[in-house]
Amino acid sequence: MRPGKCVVRSRPPVGGPRPQALEVLFDPAVLRAGPQMIDAEGLTKTFGDLTAVDRVSLRVREGEVFGLLGPNGAGKTTTVRMLTSLISKSSGSATVAGCEVGNARDELRLRRQIGILPENVGLYEAASAYQNLEYFGRLQGLDAATLRGNIERLLRMMELWEKRDLPVGSYSKGMKQKVAIARALVHDPVLLFLDEPTANLDPEAAKTVRDFILELKRERRTIFLNTHHLDEAERICDRVGILRTRLLRVGSPEQLRAELWGNRTLVRFASVSEPLQAALRDRLAPRHLEWQGRTLLVEVRDAERENPEIAEAVLAAGGKLTELSALAPSLEDVYLKLIHEKEPGA
Amino acid sequence: MRLSQVWIVASHDLGLLRRRRSITAGLVGFPIAVAVGFPLLVDYLLHRSGAAIPSSLLGGLIDSFSFFFVIGAATIPVGIASYSIVGEKVEKSLEPLLATPTTDGEILLGKTLAALLPTILAVWAGATLFMILMDRVTSKTLGYLYFPNWEMAVILLALAPLVALFAVEASILISSRVSDVRSAQQLSALVFFPFVLLYVLGEIGVVPLDTTNLLYISGALALVVLGLFALSRETFQRDNILTRWQ
Numbered sequence: 001m002r003p004g005k006c007v008v009r010s011r012p013p014v015g016g017p018r019p020q021a022l023e024v025l026f027d028p029a030v031l032r033a034g035p036q037m038i039d040a041e042g043l044t045k046t047f048g049d050l051t052a053v054d055r056v057s058l059r060v061r062e063g064e065v066f067g068l069l070g071p072n073g074a075g076k077t078t079t080v081r082m083l084t085s086l087i088s089k090s091s092g093s094a095t096v097a098g099c100e101v102g103n104a105r106d107e108l109r110l111r112r113q114i115g116i117l118p119e120n121v122g123l124y125e126a127a128s129a130y131q132n133l134e135y136f137g138r139l140q141g142l143d144a145a146t147l148r149g150n151i152e153r154l155l156r157m158m159e160l161w162e163k164r165d166l167p168v169g170s171y172s173k174g175m176k177q178k179v180a181i182a183r184a185l186v187h188d189p190v191l192l193f194l195d196e197p198t199a200n201l202d203p204e205a206a207k208t209v210r211d212f213i214l215e216l217k218r219e220r221r222t223i224f225l226n227t228h229h230l231d232e233a234e235r236i237c238d239r240v241g242i243l244r245t246r247l248l249r250v251g252s253p254e255q256l257r258a259e260l261w262g263n264r265t266l267v268r269f270a271s272v273s274e275p276l277q278a279a280l281r282d283r284l285a286p287r288h289l290e291w292q293g294r295t296l297l298v299e300v301r302d303a304e305r306e307n308p309e310i311a312e313a314v315l316a317a318g319g320k321l322t323e324l325s326a327l328a329p330s331l332e333d334v335y336l337k338l339i340h341e342k343e344p345g346a
Numbered sequence: 347m348r349l350s351q352v353w354i355v356a357s358h359d360l361g362l363l364r365r366r367r368s369i370t371a372g373l374v375g376f377p378i379a380v381a382v383g384f385p386l387l388v389d390y391l392l393h394r395s396g397a398a399i400p401s402s403l404l405g406g407l408i409d410s411f412s413f414f415f416v417i418g419a420a421t422i423p424v425g426i427a428s429y430s431i432v433g434e435k436v437e438k439s440l441e442p443l444l445a446t447p448t449t450d451g452e453i454l455l456g457k458t459l460a461a462l463l464p465t466i467l468a469v470w471a472g473a474t475l476f477m478i479l480m481d482r483v484t485s486k487t488l489g490y491l492y493f494p495n496w497e498m499a500v501i502l503l504a505l506a507p508l509v510a511l512f513a514v515e516a517s518i519l520i521s522s523r524v525s526d527v528r529s530a531q532q533l534s535a536l537v538f539f540p541f542v543l544l545y546v547l548g549e550i551g552v553v554p555l556d557t558t559n560l561l562y563i564s565g566a567l568a569l570v571v572l573g574l575f576a577l578s579r580e581t582f583q584r585d586n587i588l589t590r591w592q
Binding site: 081118122136 | 442449
């Protein structure tokens with residue numbers, strides 16, 4: 001993809017027939033080989049003395065679902081706004097769908113290729129779902145027949161077709177969120193930015209929205225997802241980036257877990273004594289041990305191979321086992337570790 | 347600037363405004379009240395009260411009433427423009443709108459048109475009715491038809507549109523600083539004070555509101571409108587809207 005040239009990629013329409021051999025398309029190797037849909041280098045945004053986003057560099061491949069995780073105020077929304085050319089960047093460079101961010105000539109073409117679900121749904125409450133989608137479809141330059149077809153397909157997918165003429169103000173939060181997602185998709189964009197799509201939704205509505213995002217993922221849509229729901233990111237995203245003004249780490253959830261945490265084995269005892277602790281220190285060396293009351297956490301490289309050795313060591317040291325199990329850290333563990341880590345030099 | 351995008355924004359806003367009763371009431375109510383109320387008052391004074399109003403005074407009285415269409419042009423668009431911009435802020439719909447392939451200028455012009463067109467149409471319709479009714483009640487006393495005349499032509503074709511544009515641009519600037527429609531309307535209501543002052547100055551003879559002076563006032567207002575337009579363009583930029591607007 002040449003920088004400065006916006007490229008519209010061919011992809012089945014929303015709700016359209018799914019491509020064959022989907023498992024091949026989702027092969028990580030295929031994803032890695034795909035062209036970049038987002039390529040940002042040193043993206044920075046400052047507001048006066050405050051640096052909201054600091055030298056963020058990231059790449060998102062076509063067909064990938066990328067999650068940006070971070071606490072409130074970490075700069076996730078600002079990053080999306082910069083990538084979508086909604087606000088200017090202070091420094092750095094980025095191309096999105098082949099369009100150069102910040103280049104006035106590319107700005108309108110960029111906005112034709114992306115769909116955005118902002119943090120607040122921002123629907124016209126007095127207008128119906130159909131009118132909301134129609135307005136945005138017209139602004140995207142769709143002809144009347146295509147627009148009608150897209151609206152009907154999306155509203156039927158969202159199970160809102162029967163309620164299309166009711167004012168959006170009368171909808172539940174989940175329904176509004178679905179209309180807002182439909183609005184982001186009405187012009188069939190190649191890249192979708194979703195900013196906290198399940199925030200403030202009840203569990204049922206959140207699941208509906210999540211299932212819909214998974215459906216979009218199956219359609220091989222490129223999605224940039226801002227969230228602080230870690231389980232959501234784990235379930236949906238191919239790769240995640242953890243942002244706290246700076247991009248702290250990028251990788252697949254599995255990669256991050258392995259890289260940052262390693263594997264651990266949990267050993268629970270009926271009772272713990274000083275001699276037992278000392279004996280285990282010797283027998284399990286050089287592994288890192290962490291005592292939490294009657295529970296011992298042992299860092300291991302290969303749980304399957306090492307756990308029998310640990311069990312033997314515990315019994316040999318005279319410990320009374322009540323439980324021994326492999327612990328797989330969650331993305332939440334990884335996230336919290338990174339977020340609470342002190343910055344170098346801090 | 348693509349006029350098709352401008353019209354999509356304007357027609358959408360006009361559609362939403364139709365659903366707001368307070369807006370449509372003001373849009374229809376004010377011109378009708380002036381167009382019917384003042385001729386009825388003159389009719390009462392001339393034909394029913396028994397008071398003798400000399401023809402020389404009658405012309406001044408009608409001119410004073412005509413100026414109310416200028417005040418209307420300052421008042422009516424304030425409500426529309428406040429809803430059009432602060433309403434979007436309240437519903438948080440500006441961000442998705444700004445994310446469409448529409449330039450800031452196209453959105454601004456669309457919103458300006460949505461406030462301007464109904465105002466001008468309402469003022470023109472009201473003024474037409476006013477002229478017809480006033481001619482009906484005063485033609486016998488005056489011995490000729492008072493309307494149409496040059497004063498009214500300047501008011502309707504130059505001053506009222508400029509005043510409406512002034513009010514819309516001032517409302518846009520005010521809307522960027524407030525976060526609810528009521529505050530926007532209250533602050534924007536101040537827009538009509540200069541024109542009330544002008545009316546008072548006309549009434550006490552300091553600035554006679556004759557054709558020449560109305561043209562001068564229109565020229566000066568055109569310059570102010572140009573300045574405000576530049577300011578509102580500066581204010582209505584997506585970077586500002588998303589990062590600085592309250």
